[in-house]
Amino acid sequence: DAGVTQSPTHLIKTRGQQVTLRCSPKSGHDTVSWYQQALGQGPQFIFQYYEEEERQRGNFPDRFSGHQFPNYSSELNVNALLLGDSALYLCASSLVVPTGPSYEQYFGPGTRLTVT
Amino acid sequence: DQQVKQNSPSLSVQEGRISILNCDYTNSMFDYFLWYKKYPAEGPTFLISISSIKDKNEDGRFTVFLNKSAKHLSLHIVPSQPGDSAVYFCAASAEAGNMLTFGGGTRLMVKP
Numbered sequence: 180d181a182g183v184t185q186s187p188t189h190l191i192k193t194r195g196q197q198v199t200l201r202c203s204p205k206s207g208h209d210t211v212s213w214y215q216q217a218l219g220q221g222p223q224f225i226f227q228y229y230e231e232e233e234r235q236r237g238n239f240p241d242r243f244s245g246h247q248f249p250n251y252s253s254e255l256n257v258n259a260l261l262l263g264d265s266a267l268y269l270c271a272s273s274l275v276v277p278t279g280p281s282y283e284q285y286f287g288p289g290t291r292l293t294v295t
Numbered sequence: 296d297q298q299v300k301q302n303s304p305s306l307s308v309q310e311g312r313i314s315i316l317n318c319d320y321t322n323s324m325f326d327y328f329l330w331y332k333k334y335p336a337e338g339p340t341f342l343i344s345i346s347s348i349k350d351k352n353e354d355g356r357f358t359v360f361l362n363k364s365a366k367h368l369s370l371h372i373v374p375s376q377p378g379d380s381a382v383y384f385c386a387a388s389a390e391a392g393n394m395l396t397f398g399g400g401t402r403l404m405v406k407p
Contacts, residue, residue, distance in 0.1 A: 183338070210392065221299075221384050221397030222339070235394055269338055275392065282327045282391050286338035 181206050183272050183287035191293045192260050200255045200290045204272030210234075211253040212284060213245060214269040222269055228253050229275070257292075265294045298322045299387050301398035308405050314372040316401050318385030321366065325387040329395065330359060330370045333382045342383075343370070375405045 184203045192198050204211050210229045214222035224237035228247035247253045251272075257264055268291075271284035300319045308314045318328075326347040331339035345352040345359045345368070352359050358371045372379055382402050386395040 212394065214395075214397075219399075221301075221386075221399045222395075224394040224396070227394060229392075237394060271338075271395075273392065282388050283329065283341050283344065284395060285341060286331075288336070288338045 183208075183270055183285055185268075185270050185287040185290050187290060188288070189291045189293075191295060193295055194260055194262060196260050197256065197258045198260060198292060200257075200268050200270075200292070201252065202255070202270030202272075202287060203252045204270075205285050208272035208274045208285070209251050210273045210275060211247060211251065212271045212273070213253070213255045214271065214286075215239075216267040216269055216289070218266070225255070260294045262294050265292060267291050296321075297399075298325075299385055299396050299398040301383075301385055301401045303401050304399070305402040305404065308375045308403065310377055310405055310407050311374045314370075314375045314379065314403055314405065316370040316372075316383050316385075316403065318368050318370075318398050319366060320368075320387050322387070322389065322396070323366075324389040325396075327388045327391070328359070328361060328368050329386045329388070330357075331384045331386060331397075332379075333384060333400070339384055372403075375403075377405050377407050379403060380405045 212227040213225040216222040226236040231247045242258045267289040270287045273284045329344040330342040333339045382400045385398040
């Protein structure tokens with residue numbers, strides 16, 4: 180049973196550039212959430228996608244955008260990169276069961292983004 | 296405004312003894328709490344959870360206690376093993392399927 184996968188593992192970008200990170204959810208999961216984890220801190224929620232639409236958004240600027248595809252995979256795009264965007268970006272998947280959404284989210288290994 | 300706080304950045308415990316990790320929250324709307332464990336270069340791994348309608352949930356060596364009046368929860372690991380050494384995150388949710396709000400994490404070191 181494949182878990183959550185993310186690509187690439189590491190990425191180095193220059194200020195002002197744009198980046199796209201990718202995520203494939205755990206098999207059978209239909210909801211994808213993205214989190215940013217700065218060094219020494221806990222993950223912070225960016226946004227969540229369900230049925231190809233942004234369902235919920237955290238306190239992140241519009242430079243952060245996303246997309247979910249019909250196969251439930253997702254992309255996170257960040258425009259006009261700042262030094263402060265350097266972080267571990269985590270993707271998590273979860274499942275809407277017949278009785279409703281589940282609380283548990285399952286995380287991928289993350290993409291380490293360094294902005295220079 | 297940190298809605299979920301883990302006030303101890305690190306904890307060192309001897310193998311075989313009990314590890315107690317603490318977490319405090321401020322948002323009364325949180326109704327579900329989760330603990331995740333994170334090893335370096337890996338994503339957080341779900342460990343155990345508890346609903347706000349319960350005050351205790353146990354799974355093997357791991358037990359989570361919830362004190363709603365104090366807005367406090369704790370994770371007990373008994374007995375602690377060197378393989379338990381990792382960063383532990385407390386997380387909370389206000390509604391099923393919604394965002395998780397994480398604490399800053401506690402690094403647990405279990406010494407042989």
